[in-house]
Amino acid sequence: MWNINQAYIDGAFVPVQGTEVVECINPTTEAVIGTVTLANRDDAKRAIAAAQRAQVEFGRTTKAERIDMLKRLQAAVLASAEEIRDSAIEEYGAPFARAQWVSQYASQCFANAARTLEDYELVRPVGGARVFMEPVGVAGLIAPWNSTAGTICSKLASAIAAGCTSVIKPSELSALQAQIVAQALDRAGLPNGVFNILLGRGSDVGDEISTSPHIAKISFTGSTSTGKLIARAGIETMKRVSLALTGKSAAIVLDDADLDTALPMALNAAFMNNGQACVAGTRLLVPRSRLKDVIERVKTLVDAIVVGNPNDPTTVVGPLVSLAQYNRVQHFIRRGLEQGATLIAGGEGKPVGLEKGFFVRPTVFADVSNEMDIAREEIFGPVLSILAYDNEDHAIEIANATIYGLQAYVFTQRQDGAQHLASRLLAGTVLINRIAPELLAPFGGVKQSGIGREFGVLGLEAFLETKTVAVG
Numbered sequence: 001m002w003n004i005n006q007a008y009i010d011g012a013f014v015p016v017q018g019t020e021v022v023e024c025i026n027p028t029t030e031a032v033i034g035t036v037t038l039a040n041r042d043d044a045k046r047a048i049a050a051a052q053r054a055q056v057e058f059g060r061t062t063k064a065e066r067i068d069m070l071k072r073l074q075a076a077v078l079a080s081a082e083e084i085r086d087s088a089i090e091e092y093g094a095p096f097a098r099a100q101w102v103s104q105y106a107s108q109c110f111a112n113a114a115r116t117l118e119d120y121e122l123v124r125p126v127g128g129a130r131v132f133m134e135p136v137g138v139a140g141l142i143a144p145w146n147s148t149a150g151t152i153c154s155k156l157a158s159a160i161a162a163g164c165t166s167v168i169k170p171s172e173l174s175a176l177q178a179q180i181v182a183q184a185l186d187r188a189g190l191p192n193g194v195f196n197i198l199l200g201r202g203s204d205v206g207d208e209i210s211t212s213p214h215i216a217k218i219s220f221t222g223s224t225s226t227g228k229l230i231a232r233a234g235i236e237t238m239k240r241v242s243l244a245l246t247g248k249s250a251a252i253v254l255d256d257a258d259l260d261t262a263l264p265m266a267l268n269a270a271f272m273n274n275g276q277a278c279v280a281g282t283r284l285l286v287p288r289s290r291l292k293d294v295i296e297r298v299k300t301l302v303d304a305i306v307v308g309n310p311n312d313p314t315t316v317v318g319p320l321v322s323l324a325q326y327n328r329v330q331h332f333i334r335r336g337l338e339q340g341a342t343l344i345a346g347g348e349g350k351p352v353g354l355e356k357g358f359f360v361r362p363t364v365f366a367d368v369s370n371e372m373d374i375a376r377e378e379i380f381g382p383v384l385s386i387l388a389y390d391n392e393d394h395a396i397e398i399a400n401a402t403i404y405g406l407q408a409y410v411f412t413q414r415q416d417g418a419q420h421l422a423s424r425l426l427a428g429t430v431l432i433n434r435i436a437p438e439l440l441a442p443f444g445g446v447k448q449s450g451i452g453r454e455f456g457v458l459g460l461e462a463f464l465e466t467k468t469v470a471v472g
């Protein structure tokens with residue numbers, strides 16, 4: 001049993017002033033594995049004040065100094081990769097391979113930001129003026145529970161590269177992972193107050209960050225509904241706000257696709273991170289002429305998916321993060337049945353032999369129309385909907401008929417055709433015949449999947465403000 005009752009403020013782990021204690025449950029065993037005492041608004045104010053003090057000096061650091069810090073952070077996080085991986089498995093049931101990837105990605109973020117900064121001109125001539133790219137000021141970095149280490153590190157990397165100090169609020173559901181990441185980051189030995197980390201409820205610590213006049217920038221990853229609250233709260237003090245939000249991504253199988261390679265990739269896209277991924281490809285669009293074949297193949301592939309202990313490297317789908325998430329997924333499976341979709345794999349209840357733990361059955365529906373809840377709402381569990389289309393125009397129409405637009409996938413053997421299709425898809429990213437992200441390229445959503453981009457130059461510029469200096 002671990003017990004976390006500290007926040008990382010001004011370069012030290014200090015006891016929180018908040019008094020609410022929350023139990024942490026291992027989703028694989030349902031055992032209580034630890035407790036966390038949540039920080040409150042006063043803790044948030046202390047963290048913001050520390051970041052504000054540190055901003056003065058940190059904002060004046062040179063490119064070379066920031067690159068050096070990013071390299072130290074990369075090394076420190078890399079040295080903790082195994083602990084980060086294991087905590088993600090223990091705390092939210094990430095399957096081993098996914099947790100392993102995230103633990104490496106977390107350190108890679110700092111290397112990527114260093115590389116971006118290296119090539120970036122912080123001062124440039126424009127006409128008769130000089131334009132300076134300056135840090136926007138103290139940043140609030142707010143993260144969801146489904147990718148704790150990755151989100152904290154990618155946001156922090158961009159903030160450091162830009163010269164912004166930060167106050168980081170991970171989800172209250174990821175206390176252990178946040179603590180391990182905080183300990184790793186601390187070992188990099190950055191100046192006090194450059195980053196501060198505290199666990200607390202969104203409604204108080206999160207709200208304090210979103211409304212504080214001393215926070216200039218919010219970088220938020222989470223649900224669209226929370227993103228709207230944060231954007232509204234931030235406007236009062238004109239915060240710069242970047243929002244990485246909910247998705248309901250389409251995966252389009254074109255009529256020439258090689259199903260032997262396309263369908264395993266499409267299922268990976270749908271069920272990655274136990275289906276708890278913003279970029280999950282949860283709507284599989286299939287040409288009507290190939291529908292029967294696809295359904296048969298998908299059924300065979302899904303029936304063979306190993307569901308179970310996420311510590312086992314052969315496990316593909318582990319448990320959901322919490323009982324609430326389990327109940328949410330069950331609700332959507334029932335809605336699919338009520339609204340007339342045809343169940344072709346999985347279904348309600350727990351997989352045989354996995355009565356303990358928040359396990360669900362990887363589930364696939366066919367005969368889904370875009371009006372059904374399962375096609376419109378983000379379920380955040382391993383539930384895939386198959387929708388049939390008549391021609392490419394129809395596929396585009398279905399893919400774009402959503403309020404979201406985070407990512408889309410296309411599977412085809414015709415590269416040229418796919419590029420044309422990509423230009424018509426309303427999504428921040430289109431992946432063609434792959435499901436791995438390109439981490440140096442911008443990432444973010446269109447429509448209600450977000451505002452702004454992370455990673456690469458645009459990710460850096462999200463933390464910069466321009467100043468034009470012209471001399472007469």
Ligand code: NAD
Binds near residue numbers: 145222230277449
């Ligand atoms: P959430 O919106 O419930 O919470 C995200 C964070 O916001 C948490 O730290 C929470 O405490 C905080 N928060 C809640 N209310 C707040 C408020 N009023 N003010 C400030 N902060 C507040 O999301 P979640 O359930 O933790 O994560 C799942 C969601 O995140 C899904 O919708 C998923 O698609 C999305 N997500 C998006 C991306 C992306 O890059 N687009 C990546 C991962 C997750």
